[in-house]
Amino acid sequence: MNRTNLIIFILGFTCIVACKSKEENKASEPTTDVEALLKNRYAMLAAYKAIANAFPRSYNHKTKTIHKVPSKDWTSGFFPGNLWQIYEITGDETFMEKAKVWTALVEKEKRNGGTHDMGFKIYCSFGNGLKHTDSVHYKQVIIESAKTLSTRYDEKIGSIRSWDFNSDTWQFPVIIDNMMNLELLFEATKLSGDSLYHDIAFKHAETTMKNHFRPDNSTWHVLDYDTISGQVRARVTHQGIHDDSAWARGQAWAINGFVMVYRYTKDERFLNRAKATANYFINHKHLPEDGIPYWDFDAPNIPNESRDVSAAVIVASGLVELYQYTHDDAYINYSRQVVNSLKSEQYILPADLDIPFILDHSFGDWSHKMEMDEPIVYGDYYFLQTILRLKNLETQNP
Template structure:
């Protein structure tokens, strides 16, 4: 919560006197604005408690035009973020209601530990049960994470050296690997820490090395999808599925790369991972199409810029990653970008109004632009990394 500093307090002859305010008018306006935003955020957080519990209706996004919440089942790649948001709200507020509700939503995700048809086990299971373990001790959560890691490991191809991403479009993509998949490695790294079985760690590090070798361009931007030949292990093609074209720089893809390689460095101390995280960060922060307020357009190469949609989710993934990157490098430019973005987001332009009953916080994210899906609206993972940014910033302070 925002702490209001009392700038003047006069003490005369041992008696406490009321002082005339010596704050400037601008300072007073700033404090009023901060109080208003803090109050608005508290109201947004309350909406998470009001959302009804339903094992088939994980909130994914909100359509501001139709006032409809897009709801998905636990098999959707985004299902873990809502429980993760509740756990993070518990950490931020200390209110048991958030913890109790998070535990109920976690229970709906548990069956995903058997789902071998997805690479997104980390997003779903570690984003929910992993966040839970930051707040409570529960050996059942550890076992769920270990079983999930075992299931995810079945998607690893030794010849390619990567975990397979999607299973659809098999007629076109023999073995696709997306940059997003870097974030699922955290589940594997943690599984080794929990079990002592080094195979999970080795698998994750191999995947990261393969991605490092093949996913990045000379300017350190990343392709979205790399398709491999399973017989030779060679790259067949480099394409996009969510960017504007195969050679464009899809904003959230760049964010996944920064976050993923920063996280991989945490577990491996591999300097090449750290170097790539910094190099892609440099690409983003110095890009001529990065807006002054720090919130990227959904794709850095959209020809409609500056009229293209923004993607708040890309911004919050980056801010969370850069706080970890700052801890390693102590480079002030990373903190400056985080502060810029957070100042931008903590405004009525980006926070949903108090009247909206949906369990979301931020507006202006872009999900899948080529499919005209979830454009310029609230999306659950934007909130997840926003809350993670708040917690990581609090930890630094």
């Protein structure tokens, strides 16, 4: 899509939202030239020099430094994924060539069995690349990565182990974030014909659906399982404000993850799980009018708490897909509202700020007081994914 079409597409969302009633239109009007800002932000990503072990993860406004991480970091796949998605939006092959270089720097992680985040690292990079290259090599990397991830599956528990740290407290921790890594497994079965990967992903989703959710349809962050009995030992948090709080990004991983699982399985239980948690999220009494949530719905100082753009766009992306299965306008309206809200100088980074990010005000890890209210790479990733999914939806239903 050329730049003229891009601005028409993006500004179209403003028109859609503006035509709604005052009650429905909760997002503030943008005050900047959106197309020009995105053009400059995209250029910042393309100009960032590809160096091994220097994947841009976040930016600290106070110290004016970019937080760079090695490929083993769970976020390493998002930056190449961003470049692939910008290529898809703009059609500019500069972004494809940059994406290829960055994607290659993630490849060594395909044999890293010490992490559950194989999907975030490999599928966000190589998976996006495969859409545009049909590379046999990319297919092989995805399959080998799925094989590696499968080694973390415990048949008795019915889940893939998340973290290996904190072993003095946890026996077998499983985090809600892990739902997002199942896409790699589902795709590996499609590419290889080996049903093992699909079966593991399906069982992990079933176990998560059974144990991870509260009666109000919110989700705990971390479940710890007994390695002998396979039963739940504890339900806690690692990044939320407390064990029983609704950490916003955790709810987002659950919504997006279960919509994705339904895509591959067509099992109505997973669709219903996604709908229930989506309804909890978009109707929550503490969700601000612009649709951008506080970092935890139970944070003590609301409304004086940081927002989490990343949680908003993860949900928005998932709800575009959920709308396609349900035709419930509440879902697509939320996705459009989020995009409209983010088209403002409050959230899009200034055109002259020379850093490889697009959006401000994502929230990372409260437990370590890290990346709280900063530009974070996965916020950009799911923002771009939301834009692409909305564009594709408009193409299908002109």
